[in-house]
Amino acid sequence: MQNRLVQHLKFNRWHERQLYASFAWLLSCLMCGLLFAAIVEFVGFHFSGIFSILSIIVLYLLGIAIIDSFRRFWMQFSFAQLCANSATCKSCGSYGAFSVRVGVRPIYVRCQKCDHQWVIGQQQRDRH
Numbered sequence: 001m002q003n004r005l006v007q008h009l010k011f012n013r014w015h016e017r018q019l020y021a022s023f024a025w026l027l028s029c030l031m032c033g034l035l036f037a038a039i040v041e042f043v044g045f046h047f048s049g050i051f052s053i054l055s056i057i058v059l060y061l062l063g064i065a066i067i068d069s070f071r072r073f074w075m076q077f078s079f080a081q082l083c084a085n086s087a088t089c090k091s092c093g094s095y096g097a098f099s100v101r102v103g104v105r106p107i108y109v110r111c112q113k114c115d116h117q118w119v120i121g122q123q124q125r126d127r128h
Helices: 002-043 050-085
Strands: 098-100 107-111 117-120
Touching (some): 002 050
16 A cells, blocks of 8 residues: 555656646746847847847847747646556556556556556557
């Protein structure tokens, strides 16, 4: 009983950490967006010469940072949600009570209650 509870808490903590990390990427995306808007507002199109070229380069790099940080947010968030959605055993219905086969891709897990095996972190297709 204690081992199942510890395993369940480990999965929940892992899921929380993944969500916190993904929202940190979202926060960095928003901060870069605010910095982008502030530079556009401050510089505008009133300056010319080297200052204008440098501001365009900085804006370009900020745009790349915005796109990349949002991409990282979405990938990490969607993977964490996909794992959470597939963390329930189809046989006995227990959530997060599984052991992971280490070093194998895709991630194979085994239920600690009924020994049912399934793949976690992939789209589950229900066959009717």
